[in-house]
Amino acid sequence: MMAKKYQAPRGTIDYLPPESVKQLHVEAVFRDLCENYGYQPIRTPMFETTELFARGAGESSDIVSKEMYTFDDKKGRSMTLRPEGTPGVVRALIEMGWNFAQQTRLYYIGSMFRYQRPQKGRYREHTQAGLEIIGPDSVTADVEVISIGVNFLIALGLDDLKVVINTVGSVEDRTRYNEILKVFIDERHDEFCPDCHFRAEHNPMRVFDCKVPECHEILNDAPGMFDTLSKESLDRFETLKELLEAEEIEYEVDPKLVRGLDYYTHSVFEVMVRGEEGQQSSLMGGGRYDSLVELYGGQPTPAMGFGAGLERIVEAIDWEDLEEIVNPECDIAIVALGEQAQRVAVTIADKLRVAGLMVHMDHRGSSFKNQLGQANTLKAAATIILGENELEGGIVILKEMESGEQENVPLDGVVETVLQAFSTDSED
């Protein structure tokens, strides 16, 4: 009977070494940087009630309308695997009665799920590193968030970055703009497609997402967002640009950058690598969301955050420069010949490991030559050779790999001898 062949669900990834190592390295860099900025970790469930996401991102957004993994639990409640991190964070804070008067900095790393056609850099389950600063509405907070994002990528060796920014105005601006847009659409009602008619009723700004070419034509005549922003919003955007310049973060303004979530206000941004063609070049995106906390029933509280796609970042990095991360160096390899020697060796190996050394040993009973070859491949600094002759003589051979020099060391106390050797080495 042939065993059934299982395969990973479409659009998901199995991370095996060395890919798994790369992913964890990127995560570690993110955590370190977040801590420098005073952000603390938060973990929230991978699924939430469907309504949470629907209300946050907006019913008419692509994410909510066609990309969610939604299912009914056994009691018939509609649940959804999180497509993004922000709603869960905000919900959690409100639920535990968080004091929103304080300034809260949080970060998270975890899986996000979106049902879409898989492609390179586009998966149905992907890992996102994200953060939120909740409380301050100052532009300096926006700059801080963008700065972490940019510096995160720089720390990974990605320095040819393109930072794109835009403003979508305040809630009031958007309400006013939507009204103006709706009037425009109604005036030329017959020229728009049925989908756009629907959008006009529910969220007029989404007509810009329409794929029908004719609709795009007409929209060239539509009033622009910039023209309808309040002076405060425009000033705010100017300040953002000034502060970014002061930090020497180069940016481009893209008025068409709206982001796919309805809850954004004022500053929105996206970071990609230059020269990386293809549509999945965006490594991170985020923005301000001053009305989401209130929308979820909390104290009206401004906030700002971003999400970064770790798979895309891993793909963008040139790992040749980071060889030592993918293949860390080994301190000691134990060459054990014969079953008896192998049994003695495993104990020595474990003691050295507990003491903090990276120790390799072969459990297959491979040949002498092969085991020494493994030590070589792993770039072990030294080898402990333990065969039947040594066992009888109560010694081991300690071999320094680079010079090839070797000496006999008593089997009793070999762990201490080796540790001693390594501690004096590292003190130099």
Add this chain to the structure above:
RNA sequence: GUACCUGUAGCUCAGGUGGUUAGAGCGCCUGACUGUGGAUCAGGAGGCCGAGGGUUCAAGUCCCUCCAGGUACCCCA
């Protein structure tokens, strides 16, 4: 969701118009060198040729369906 391309050893890939036991490089294992490592040479293991059907005397090769990956549209991380 729509269109096109792809799917052969662990990895990267060869396999004109269908034709005997399916190949290479890298990697792995063994030996030359009874117990001393990056080289060289020789050998070996490892494949229901993505899955299932069909055409044919004969299918890795042609046809259909499905699955998966990639590219464009779209969306985004």
